[in-house]
Amino acid sequence: MKNPGKIIATGIVVVVVVLAVWGWLALSQQVPEGAEGRWGGVDVTVIEKYAVDAGREAREPFINTDQGDLLLFVFALGGAVGGFVAGYYWRRLIAEKAGRRRAAG
Amino acid sequence: MLNKRDHWFRAHILLALVFVLGLLFLYPTPAYAMHIAEGILPASWCAIWYAIAAIFVVIGIRLIRRRTREIRGLMPLLGISGALIFLISVFPIPVPISGSCSHPCGTPLGAILVGPFISTVLGALALLIQALFLAHGGISTWGANIVSMAVVGSFVGFGAFILFRRFNASIFVAAFAAGLFGDWATYATTSFELASALHGGGSLWGMFGAIALAFAPTQLPLGILEGLFTGGVVTLVYQRRPELLSQIIPRAFKPVSSVVKGGGR
Numbered sequence: 001m002k003n004p005g006k007i008i009a010t011g012i013v014v015v016v017v018v019l020a021v022w023g024w025l026a027l028s029q030q031v032p033e034g035a036e037g038r039w040g041g042v043d044v045t046v047i048e049k050y051a052v053d054a055g056r057e058a059r060e061p062f063i064n065t066d067q068g069d070l071l072l073f074v075f076a077l078g079g080a081v082g083g084f085v086a087g088y089y090w091r092r093l094i095a096e097k098a099g100r101r102r103a104a105g
Numbered sequence: 106m107l108n109k110r111d112h113w114f115r116a117h118i119l120l121a122l123v124f125v126l127g128l129l130f131l132y133p134t135p136a137y138a139m140h141i142a143e144g145i146l147p148a149s150w151c152a153i154w155y156a157i158a159a160i161f162v163v164i165g166i167r168l169i170r171r172r173t174r175e176i177r178g179l180m181p182l183l184g185i186s187g188a189l190i191f192l193i194s195v196f197p198i199p200v201p202i203s204g205s206c207s208h209p210c211g212t213p214l215g216a217i218l219v220g221p222f223i224s225t226v227l228g229a230l231a232l233l234i235q236a237l238f239l240a241h242g243g244i245s246t247w248g249a250n251i252v253s254m255a256v257v258g259s260f261v262g263f264g265a266f267i268l269f270r271r272f273n274a275s276i277f278v279a280a281f282a283a284g285l286f287g288d289w290a291t292y293a294t295t296s297f298e299l300a301s302a303l304h305g306g307g308s309l310w311g312m313f314g315a316i317a318l319a320f321a322p323t324q325l326p327l328g329i330l331e332g333l334f335t336g337g338v339v340t341l342v343y344q345r346r347p348e349l350l351s352q353i354i355p356r357a358f359k360p361v362s363s364v365v366k367g368g369g370r
Contacts, residue, residue, distance in 0.1 A: 006275070050319075086189055
């Protein structure tokens, strides 16, 4: 056995993943269905369900963008800006420097 | 000739991947998440979680100031990490069989790239933008959401990465473990935050178990997905710019005997 630590670490990860897949399949029938029906988010099906059971309800956010298509707009805008920032810095930090190093080597 | 073709092929695969990921990120969908919404936690509990979160955020801000002076090239890494944490933590993923949606955290990846305290600050900023403009989470529950996603996600992910590297696990396996355990720990903490505030006269641990069990069918597979994503990104960064990771977290690389192909120069 050349590297027992590596084998043990990889083995632990494999066992955990197998158990997680088994747990997912075994528990998938118990997913509580919220008001949104199938594909509802866990914030509604789990968090709000337990909060309502305990007598607390979610308030409207301070800036309520959940009106009409406004939420879709801010999500698209957030995704576009976030994607641009991540891509810009990825290119600056990873792609350009690695390319420069390849050219120099 | 072979090298040139290989390079062309790699560049186009990367371009296709960026295009597909871009489409996925830009697809306008409301997010369904684990962030605790406005008004769900009582004021006293909001204050407690704010106080705990403040400790980590203040240390993180001081570290950002110091490290940006010391390490050139940290700003772009902060930019990538912050943008990825923001995008990943509002990205709703439908889980087949379970029929529900949730999202990964991104903070375990951020913690490996920039360290856990700085990742906490980036996570807190992402949560603030989401609470203010995306009707996602809340201002009163910001502290609780920082503790679960930014603090616990970062520190558990970072700790798992260090631990698995000490066992000489490959970069991919260690980063996979970071994503997996960081994600699950975040949801376990959210369960604890809810149970501690809402259990009333009932059992705290009974309610914690019930909430964690309700999260499990959605979050068990999403943890695996977050592990795969974290492992993939960290391996790619390590292959292309290994010095970036060793600058930020030199401790993780002391006992390494196994290196990712092409990265161990």
